[in-house]
Amino acid sequence: MLKNYFKIALRNLKKHKFYTFINILGLSVGVAVCMIISLFVINELSYDKHFKDADQIYRIHADIIFGGNHWDMIQAPAPMAEALPEEFPEVEYAVNFRARGSYLVKTIDENIKENNVIWASKDFFKVFGTPLIEGNQDGVLAEPNTMAISKSMAEKYFPGESALGKSLILDNDMDFRITGVYEDIPQNSHFHFNFLLAMEGLEESKTTSWLSNNFQTYLKIREDANPENLNQKLKSLVEKNVEPELGQLFGEGATLDAMLADGGMMEYEVQPLLDIHLKSDLMGEFEPNFNITYIYLFIAVALFILVIACINFMNLSTARSSSRAKEVGIRKVMGSFRSHLIRQFLMESILLSFISFLIAIPLVSILLPFFNDLAGRELSVPFTLGPFYGILLVGAIATGLLAGIYPAFFLSGFKPISILKGKVSMGMKSGMIRSSLVVFQFAISIILIIATIAVFNQLNYIQNKKIGFNKEQIITVDDVYALDGQAETFKREILANSMMESGTITGYLPVSGTWRSDTPWWAEGKDPKQTENMVSLQNWEVDYDYVKTMGMEIAEGRDFSMDFPSDSSAVILNETAAKKFNFVGDPIGQKIYTMAGNNETANLDELESKTVVGVVKNFNFESLKENIGSVMIFLSESPSGIASFKFNSSNTDEVVNLIETKWKEMAPGQPFTYSFLDDRFGQMYASETRLGKVFGIFAGFAIMIACLGLFALTAFTAEQRTKEIGIRKVLGSSIGSIVVLLSKEFAKLVLIAFVIASPIAWYAMQKWLEDYQFKQELGWQVFLGAGFFAILIALLTTSYQSIKAATSNPVDSLKSE
DSSP, X not given: OHHHHHHHHHHHHHHTHHHHHHHHHHHHHHHHHHHHHHHHHHHHHTTTTTSTTGGGEEEEEEEEEETTEEEEESEEETTHHHHHHHHOTTEEEEEEEXXXXXXXXXXXXXXXXXXXXXXXXXXXXXXXXOOEEESOTTTTTOSTTEEEEEHHHHHHHSTTSOOTTXXXXXXTTEEEEEEEEEOOOOSSSSOOOSEEEEGGGOGGGGOOOSSOEEEEEEEEEOXXXXXXXXXXXXXXHHHHHHHHHHHHHHOTTOOHHHHHHTTOEEEEEEEEGGGHHHHOOOBTOSSOXXXXXXXXXXXXXXXXXXXXXXXXXXXXXXXXXXXXXXXXXXXXXXXXXXXXXXXXXXXXXXXXXXXXXHHHHHHHHHHHHHHHHHHTOOOOOOTXXXXXXXXXXXXXXXXXXXXXXXXXXXXXXXXXXXXXXXXXXXXXXXXXXXXXXXXXXXXXXXXXXXXXXXXXXXXXXXXXXXXXXXXXXXXXXXXXXXXXXXXXXXXXXXXXSTTEEEEEEOSOOSSTTXXXXXXXXXXXXXXXXXXXXXXXXXXEEEOTTHHHHHTOOEEEEOOOOTTOGGGGGEEEEEHHHHHHTTXXXXXXXXXXXXXXXXXXXXXXXXXEEEEEEEEEOOOOOSOTTSOOOOEEEEEOSSOOSEEEEEEOOSOHHHHHHHHHHHHHHHSTTSOOOEEEHHHHHHHTTHHHHHHHHHHHHHHHHHHHHHHXXXXXXXXXXXXXXXXXXXXXXXXXXXXXXXXXXXXXXXHHHHHHHHHHHHHHXXXXXXXXXXXXXXXXXXXXXXXXXXXHHHXXXXXXXXXXXXXXXXXXXXXXXXXXX
């Protein structure tokens, strides 16, 4: 019986080649898209699970409000890692990380810039269980000036030999001995460190201050420990250590309760390692994470695209019901039960599904590299895994059943007496269901189109918004400390060229990923013991040409000038900072104060002061998802880090060649690394750009599959109405009126889809835009554009078959009567 079903199914698919082709094409594309999204989602859900006992590893998350600023971050005090295992028996090990940016690494001669470098304390391998290839777990990172490196770095710097015991030189003056080589950290990790520098050699790590948050702290708890109990204990640990320091700085009345009463907060809690990649977007993340909401969204999109493809099969099967009616009638008269017919029709849909899956697999292999490039991932089809084929088999059967279940029950339900008498009707119910499915297809497509337009609309707003500085035609050169004290000379010689307008040397740039430092200050005459008088400021060390080079605008006062020697103790505030200080009268000439020294030695007896000489208009120095914080910029005797040059030439290659030539002349053997400030700015929104492109591609596939079905339905409608069209033409109907007659019903369905999709898309994109403090609201043009595009595509799809039918010779359609 099964063999017979298979033969009949194959025969029917061959008999109707056009409709079979449309179904297979749409379904194979839908399956391919679904498979790609599934591979992506599985990869995202697998992040950090490769670490041994990953469910027992946590990270300290700090939530601090002080001085009018809010820090929701992954940084914690230096003593936290040591205190956790000592104070709490449920904590087995803890490790501190300290990021200091990129380093120049060399063995003997040539320097290579390495970005994935981190300072780590000695219990790194006990917390994460990363396999060691060489070295002893207890001895790695135990001594100053030692390091562990990844397997790929060992092969890079010491090819064909053991790296253990060898040395690497960092930034030309730090010699590190290699005490361990570990397996490369997999791609599906929220960090990828290639160099672990022993924290024992970092003086900053020895601080005992609990008020300075510069370290990322991870801990491993015992299997039976309750992390919620640990969160409660962290509160007592903070009270025990933080309050004495607050009292030392601000007097006896300074407590955490008083801080809370003034609107402040200092809370620490543990965050599961397995939640980081999809549920964390905190200040100081090692790498950009993904968003769990997007995972749900991609799963929904994958299912919707597959359903759209299945709907094509349902619509075409029910639309062609009259051509199968006599077959059903004869089979029933010959003794077939309805259950036999249902199995027969399901066999056809499952066979079609299997063919589509077979075509989809090579299609995925072709499309996946493009998707990887777009999404920044390294996905591959798991051909070597046995379960993969089992999943494909189940997926093919499930897809076949999904596509065929309704047509099977619909077609098998025909009454043989009516059929054999010639009373065959597709029925109003069938038409309504078919129309509803077309509306569903296009509603999903329109939602994806609106989402794509909205994302790119926001990105366009970001790129064109006045952000308070000029990011165009500024080239940045990294690692100027490699010039060995000749940074100012390098700057002067570059500026001697007529293509250059100005230049500045500082690590503090108004884009993410550059230096940041903050300190609490208060205005003259205000009591620092009252925390509401404290203003936490970003402290940016710059040179005289910073404001001019960055194109910032002075709102009040003036810029720094060499004509004023007193500017060595001057400061320029941004508008946010000037407002938070609540100055009485004009801010120009006002003094602000902070405690001198570090957090361990600072007290109110030794103060540092600066005089406000200017107020610069607010500028966005972080993502537009954030409000503009308080910033002060002041002169530093030896700013270092990044050299930025404003140029006036349209020939960027010439600019790069000029700077590179001078660099190689003054810093031979040092890597030359440059970028453009607008590119650095764009990198802050790389994930949004990728999201927009992915949505655009998905929307394109959804529209394509829906239009395939519409194309076939139009062809079938024209075929069914051939004689009607012939009569109309004989009676004088024009080609245009016949095209309108055949197309208007489908256009009406797309219009209904647009009405349904618009409010859903508006709500979804409003929720997405909530993440941005600065955003472009969705105008009616977005929805009108999406609706017009969808209707235009639908009309173009139906017009071919409509025009073909309208231009046919009426004699051919009428002579058979």
